[in-house]
Amino acid sequence: MKNKFLATLLFACSMGTLSAQTPVYLDDSQPVEARVKDALSRMTLEEKVALCHAQSKFSSAGVPRLGIPELWMSDGPHGVRAEINWNDWGYANWTNDSITAFPALTCLAATWNPEMSARYGKAIGEEARYREKDVLLGPGVNIYRTPMNGRNFEYMGEDPYLASIMCVPYIQELQKNGVAACVKHYALNNQELWRGHIDVNLSDRALYEIYLPAFKAAVEQGGAWSIMGSYNKIRGQHACHNDLILNKILKGDWKFDGCVITDWGGAHDTYEAAVNGLDIEMGSYTNGLTSESAFTYNDYYLAHPYLAMLKEGKVPMSTIEDKASRILRLIFRTAMNRQKPYGAVCTDEHYAAAREIGNEGIVLLKNTPVVKKGAPLLPIDAAKYQNILVVGDNAVRLLNQGGGSSELKVKDMVSPLDGLRAVYGDKVQYAKGYAAGRPMYGRADEVPQTVVDSLRAEAVEMAKKADLVVLVGGLNKNHFQDCEGGDRLQYGLPFGQNELIEALQGVNKNLVLVLLSGNAVEMPWVAKVPAIVQGWYLGSMGGKSLADVLSGAVNPSGKLPFSFPAKLADCGANAFDALSYPGDSIKQVYKEDVLVGYRWHDTKKIPALFSFGHGLSYTTFAYGKPVASAKTMTTDEMLTVTIPVKNAGSVAGKEIIQLYVGDEKCSVLRPAKELKHFTKIALEPGEEKTVTFTLTPDDLKFYDETASAWTLEPGKFKIYIGASSTDIRGMVPFELK
Ligand code: GLC
Secondary structure, three states: OHHHHHHHHHHHHHOOOOOOOOOHHHOOOOOHHHHHHHHHHHOOHHHHHHOOEEOOOOEEOOEHHHOEOOEEEEOOOOOOOOOEOOOOOOEOOOOOOOEOOOOOHHHHHHHOOHHHHHHHHHHHHHHHHHOOOOEEOOOEOOOOOOOOOOOHHHOOOOOHHHHHHHHHHHHHHHHOOOOEEEEEEEOOOOOOOOOOOOEEEOOHHHHHHHHOHHHHHHHHOOOOOEEEEOOOEEOOEEHHHOHHHHHHHHHHHOOOOOEEEEOOOOOOOHHHHHHOOOOEEOOOOOOOOOOOOOOOHHHOOOOHHHHHHHHOOOOOHHHHHHHHHHHHHHHHHOOOOOOOOOOOOOOHHHHHHHHHHHHHHOEEEEEOOOOOOOOOOOOOOHHHOOOEEEEOHHHOOOOOOOOOOOOOOEOOOOOHHHHHHHHHHHHEEEEOOOOOOOOOOOOOOOOOHHHHHHHHHHHHHHHHHOOEEEEEEEOOOOOOOOOOOOOOOOOOOOOOHHHHHHHHHHHOOOEEEEEEOOOOOOOOOOOOOOEEEEOOOOHHHHHHHHHHHHHOOOOOOOOOOOOEOOOHHHOHHHOOOOOOOOOOOOEEEOOOOOOOOHHHHHHOOOOOOEOOOOOEOOOOEEEOOOEEOOOEEOOOOOEEEEEEEEEOOOOOEEEEEEEEEEEOOOOOOOOOOEEEEEEEEEEOOOOEEEEEEEEOHHHHOEEEOOOOEEEOOOEEEEEEEEOOOOOEEEEEEEEEO
């Protein structure tokens, strides 16, 4: 009897029916792929399809029957957005969701410092984790193609190499918290006007050389666990279910093992979504009659319509196996990852990160003495002034509000006026100077001319009595400014600021202009204004960062991640007809091709007002002669270049040394020079360091459209070492054999 019982017991165990151990999919000690396979084997077709679409505004389903949790997502790239209602875009008005607002990603890019990117990702990841989010909808790495794009402030500039280097540490550190990055908006969402449907057409070279590299780096180096499909079309097919960019490039060439998530409302067709690589559909307005209706989420394209097509054999079962596997993998990496830390919000470390990213991102554009042989106005020496007048709506405006999905509800927000008062005390007076109306969506809030005139008159009167005037202006997060869902209506400063600048400078030559914006602006008054600072949207500690730099407590070290064209027509995207920008409302053609930003200014010899990579310091840096390890290079060798750099001034500072490569002669048109390496070094007064760059054959390749491959073409090249894309301090020729 005993043996029979033992035999039965052993048989039952071997069949797992009486398994003492945890099921594989719930067992953390098992490899993720085994857990995915096991979970899939236990799920019904209905349960697999349910994973593929939203169940609320910002969540997608898990598998309740198996104890597999839901996925919770949240904006945004600059901080964790306040809780949104279950079923609509309204705020839930919780009392525990105030967080840290970090500087906008243009500011992070302007630091040119990957360490700042790592600190950013760690801090925002801890805040997202604490808020129990599984997916953070950022960072954005679309390329700054035109200063008219309303969303450039969320991205990392005009150069694919800078954006590639600067997004990777953010993603890596964010994901160490068990929170997935969702890199966006893939791809070619380079304007907001008609973003939901504009059909972007461009050459393969522009696609591969300019618009894809940052996404490629995010996937291959950053290891991003999810990516967000963009609203627009690409060559006739919606990006959220686009065979070329999702199946062939992302999941094929780049071997992406994560999830493709739509932008909210980016899905438009069940069959295409099924076969063209979409994994999770969010935010769809499926019934076409109303948005956010009471309709259940089962009306989504990847819900019941997809289930029906699977059952009728109209789409292969392999599509749902692939989608469900990717979504389960994302769940195991996040919601079911028990190794993840607990996170935290509004810590001293997070505020320090926000402040120091701001400090390293602020760009000193101009700082010339007002009178010959006089001292420049910056840094502001308190002892020299008794009456400092701060002017401008942006000196007090809560710039965390507005702008679209990246808007934030903060626990603390130090304004520029507060920051300057903390340093200069009651020497500081304030005049609003201009008014900007409320951050709204869909239309601009008009300011009556009487208000414009009276605010300006008041500021001018006060400026007459001041020793120094600091105007904090720029753009803001209102619609048609730096805001999602619309593009700018003018390249010049809004709200009558140009007239205000002229009027202030007319009564007081000691004028410091601080621009808070995520975009370049036209500067008709540039010759008259002695000091100009590009200040970005700096987040919770913005006022402290600005005061740190204006007071000289911190020596500015930021450099521009995008060019400032003198006038809009000087920008490549805007140099052609409407089809190039903004398109004809249906179709668009990127006519500047690979000549984006400084690539256009250099190659067409149309100098920008302030160049890509430009940024001054309170000290000066002397560059020695660059020396290359050889005069020739074969296609399987590398070349090193060394440059001595010295701090020739009297204050410590940081310098960003940039290496550009120019192909002297090529079978295709190539930009005059392209950024291929950079480094940021700190130097004490008088200190000299030697910087070494290693050039590889990959740095010399261009995308060959006939071969559909990255190609090396032997010939003569030039290495340019620059303090900016136009401030070239040394050049070394070499030949590729
Ligand atoms: C918005 C934005 C996207 C955001 C999403 C959710 O339309 O385009 O960046 O993450 O919808 O708010």
